[in-house]
Amino acid sequence: MSADNTSAYMPGFGNDFETEALPGTLPQGQNSPQRCPYGLYAEQLSGSPFTAPRATNERSWLYRIRPSVKHSGRYKAVDLPLWKSAPAPFDSELPIGQTRWDPVPYPAEAVDFIAGMRTMTTAGDVHGQAGMASHTYVATLDMQDAYFFNADGELLVVPQEGRLRVFTELGILDVAPLEICVIPRGMVFRVELPDGRARGYVCENYGATFTLPDRGPIGANCLANPRDFKTPTAAFEDKEKPSTVTVKWCGRFYVTEIGHSPLDVVAWHGNYVPYKYDLRTFSPVGAILFDHPDPSIFTVLTAPSGEPGTANVDFVIFPPRWMVAENTFRPPWYHRNIMSEFMGLITGQYDAKEQGFIPGGMSLHNMMLPHGPDADGFEKASRAELGPQKLDATMAFMFETRLPQHLTDFAGSLETRQEDYIDCWAGLKKRFNGTPEGDWD
Numbered sequence: 336m337s338a339d340n341t342s343a344y345m346p347g348f349g350n351d352f353e354t355e356a357l358p359g360t361l362p363q364g365q366n367s368p369q370r371c372p373y374g375l376y377a378e379q380l381s382g383s384p385f386t387a388p389r390a391t392n393e394r395s396w397l398y399r400i401r402p403s404v405k406h407s408g409r410y411k412a413v414d415l416p417l418w419k420s421a422p423a424p425f426d427s428e429l430p431i432g433q434t435r436w437d438p439v440p441y442p443a444e445a446v447d448f449i450a451g452m453r454t455m456t457t458a459g460d461v462h463g464q465a466g467m468a469s470h471t472y473v474a475t476l477d478m479q480d481a482y483f484f485n486a487d488g489e490l491l492v493v494p495q496e497g498r499l500r501v502f503t504e505l506g507i508l509d510v511a512p513l514e515i516c517v518i519p520r521g522m523v524f525r526v527e528l529p530d531g532r533a534r535g536y537v538c539e540n541y542g543a544t545f546t547l548p549d550r551g552p553i554g555a556n557c558l559a560n561p562r563d564f565k566t567p568t569a570a571f572e573d574k575e576k577p578s579t580v581t582v583k584w585c586g587r588f589y590v591t592e593i594g595h596s597p598l599d600v601v602a603w604h605g606n607y608v609p610y611k612y613d614l615r616t617f618s619p620v621g622a623i624l625f626d627h628p629d630p631s632i633f634t635v636l637t638a639p640s641g642e643p644g645t646a647n648v649d650f651v652i653f654p655p656r657w658m659v660a661e662n663t664f665r666p667p668w669y670h671r672n673i674m675s676e677f678m679g680l681i682t683g684q685y686d687a688k689e690q691g692f693i694p695g696g697m698s699l700h701n702m703m704l705p706h707g708p709d710a711d712g713f714e715k716a717s718r719a720e721l722g723p724q725k726l727d728a729t730m731a732f733m734f735e736t737r738l739p740q741h742l743t744d745f746a747g748s749l750e751t752r753q754e755d756y757i758d759c760w761a762g763l764k765k766r767f768n769g770t771p772e773g774d775w776d
């Protein structure tokens with residue numbers, strides 16, 4: 336392990352960072368000296384094509400004890416049947432419809448962060464590097480001498496219960512509920528569970544990497560500010576022990592056995608990096624006179640597709656905030672959406688669904704399927720006396736993609752699926768009675 340096995344961070348989003356766990360390990364003024372300091376090997380990890388425009392060009396230079404070819408032997412196929420990849424249309428026999436689940440229970444057998452991954456939805460095509468998958472994870476076992484990397488996309492991890500200690504090639508991320516982290520495509524890592532068990536959500540993004548949304552007329556501040564993103568300083572393991580490296584590659588899994596830790600990067604520089612972000616540092620902007628804006632104002636990170644304004648996937652949150660709009664139905668309006676909305680609740684209550692959507696739970700409102708506040712929510716919001724009101728101690732989020740999200744068989748047959756979810760709208764009455772006031776009795 337590096338010096339003292341603690342995590343430390345550098346602020347900024349998309350920066351060109353440099354960091355060394357031992358002084359004097361980074362070559363200066365060049366990337367590939369004839370011999371690197373300390374006898375380290377130089378290696379480039381590219382997250383974009385070499386020729387990508389400067390604004391989207393991502394790569395890091397890693398100075399490591401062994402080159403990555405030594406962390407990869409012969410691969411053999413392994414099965415992780417609950418981690419699914421697109422295309423998997425109609426993996427579930429369930430007809431289309433609004434869907435909601437209570438939290439996935441912890442399994443009886445001990446599983447680590449990788450074996451504990453359960454795919455709920457898939458969208459797009461992993462082979463075409465477009466689309467995403469929504470997962471929930473339930474983990475009870477540390478990855479000790481077990482390592483993993485995902486060639487299929489970056490992983491945006493949203494802890495809901497229990498902290499995660501994510502050892503990556505570039506350093507250590509300590510992540511707690513109400514924080515998130517992003518692990519880049521191809522980066523080796525392992526996850527420990529300081530609280531013994533952990534549950535949360537993962538967005539696997541097959542497409543272009545997450546970036547900060549443009550703010551337009553909002554200006555240079557608010558929403559997610561770049562300095563609140565934290566990238567770890569270099570940390571390494573110099574560990575000679577029988578170990579496994581599992582790889583996800585085009586939807587399949589392979590394992591290779593090696594005799595040492597692959598987390599052996601002593602120093603690195605570059606902009607292809609893991610990072611974490613505290614959702615409490617998001618500065619929401621909203622309606623300060625009337626009406627309910629589109630939820631895109633709460634976008635933390637967006638992964639663009641090739642089409643302007645049309646995200647491969649957006650990561651959107653619904654954080655604590657003041658509601659002040661006058662003469663306004665304040666919860667989300669009823670709507671149908673070309674994009675597909677997978678939601679989770681980290682803590683508290685969500686204003687459109689005060690009952691039934693519980694922390695650790697999930698919902699899916701797919702392409703063009705109607706949804707909005709439940710009958711109780713509509714009733715309450717339509718009659719509420721409208722003073723300034725704080726929505727407090729709450730944090731919901733959404734993975735919203737331009738592509739339809741297909742349910743997995745696991746999601747469709749999960750025992751915590753609420754078969755009666757649709758009934759939450761049953762009590763919505765006809766109020767139209769031919770008079771301008773309508774019928775509010």
Ligand SMILES: O=C(O)Cc1cc(O)ccc1O
Binds near residue numbers: 628629668676707
């Ligand atoms: O469906 C949802 O609850 C998410 C959502 C919230 C909102 O404020 C507006 C639109 C929207 O899809």
Ligand SMILES: [Fe+2]
Binds near residue numbers: 672700706
């Ligand atoms: Fe919605």
